[in-house]
Amino acid sequence: MTVRIGLIGAGGMGRAHLARITNELSGGEVVAVADINHDAAVSAAEPYGAKVYDTSDELVGDPEVDAVVIATFGKVHAPDVIKCIEAGKYVLCEKPLATTAEDCIKIMEAEQKAGKKLVTVGFMRRFDAAYNEMKAVLEAGENGQALLVHNRHRNPSVPESYTSRMAIDDTAIHEIDTMRWLLGEEIVKVRVERPKSTTHRFEHLIDPVVVVMYTESGVRIDDEVNVNLQWAYSIECELVLETAAVRLGDQEKIHIRDAHGNRNAMCQSHIDRFQGAFNREFQEWINAVARDEHTGSTSWDGYAATSVVDAAVASLEDETSPLVDVTLIDKPDFYA
Structure with a gap:
């Protein structure tokens, strides 16, 4: 049909x-x-x-x-x-x-x-080949449990209409869902830290930020959201296991070696990277x-990600960057 x-x-x-x-x-x-x-x-x-x-x-x-x-x-x-x-x-x-x-x-x-x-x-990253390879390594169990995950979500630039809240609910939400899916557990605590700001941002924007999250079992996740990088759309992830570290290699298209060095092309947009x-x-x-x-x-995945966003925004809006609990209702059997 x-x-x-x-x-x-x-x-x-x-x-x-x-x-x-x-x-x-x-x-x-x-x-x-x-x-x-x-x-x-x-x-x-x-x-x-x-x-x-x-x-x-x-x-x-x-x-x-x-x-x-x-x-x-x-x-x-x-x-x-x-x-x-x-x-x-x-x-x-x-x-x-x-x-x-x-x-x-x-x-x-x-x-x-x-x-x-x-x-x-x-949440299209669940369908990305590199993330799926990473998940397969974790689930094989040969290198022990997940301990840490380091993420970087970098954009070359954003329009003036982009707000500090959007760094969480429009940008980091991708890592929020991907980490829930990758690790197979809920995120229960979150803090948003404010490093030194880039001079390339619009005055109203807090950029970059670092979103720090903890899962039910205690896996620590960090996500650098840096949206005025100037040179690329760069998505990076490193999963730290007990006896291995697994990194995405998805930015590399082809390598060129010449008088200028050994370099590879970089993605410039989310469509470019995740087509x-x-x-x-x-x-x-x-x-x-x-x-x-x-x-x-599922709708539960959408709800859980939005609940983490709510907690992260609460931390972002408090200049002391508190660690905020994520509030979730009991998961309905319908979504088990």
Whole structure:
């Protein structure tokens, strides 16, 4: 079967997903696009011959839409995700699932009422080959337990509209989810430290920051979020085991050796770095929808990540950088 897909949100990320579904993947067809900006919806939909809607209600209610991709701003995700659940339609929602734990709980309640897992959150790093190799080494158990994980999330620059909070809820949220998935346990404490600021930041921005997290078993995680690096989009991770250290080697494309030295090309954007992961994520989702099955991260994963974000933001906003407990409800059996 061909899965007929509707997109809510015709911005850059949404358009990238339209292109990948049409040009790089199989089994899916874009049939509708909705955006409050009518002209944006039209320009995004036209190349694919898709219908245009001005509201998400119209798109979700279209009987010719089998499944929905949501690529709008995080703060408006929750109502549209719940609409999809109530319509019985699978939905792939870009991160974050919602910007408050309360909205995530409402989504989980709606899903449990529906009696079926319908929501996948767009944490695409779970589909990255290098992270999966790292997870396989850990789970093999030959090098003992995980003790520490060091992460670096570096952007060449960010727009002036980027805020200090976004360093947590838009940037570090990727590492937050990836660490939960990699280690297989919840993050229970978090602190955000403020090192010396870069002169390349906008005046309102705290940059860089270091997010320090602890899991249930005591694994210490640190994440350097440094978003005005100037020279690359650089994602790094080192997992420290009892008898080994496992590092991602994913920045290396090709090496050039010449009079200037031995160097390799660096990624310049998240699309550049994670194109393969995005494609695997979407292909697996399309395949699962065609089988009437859920795949990927769940609403619980979205809720747990947002709860860690809440604690991290509380630490960031207190200049003493306190260690803040992460508050989680009991995990429903539905998501076990």
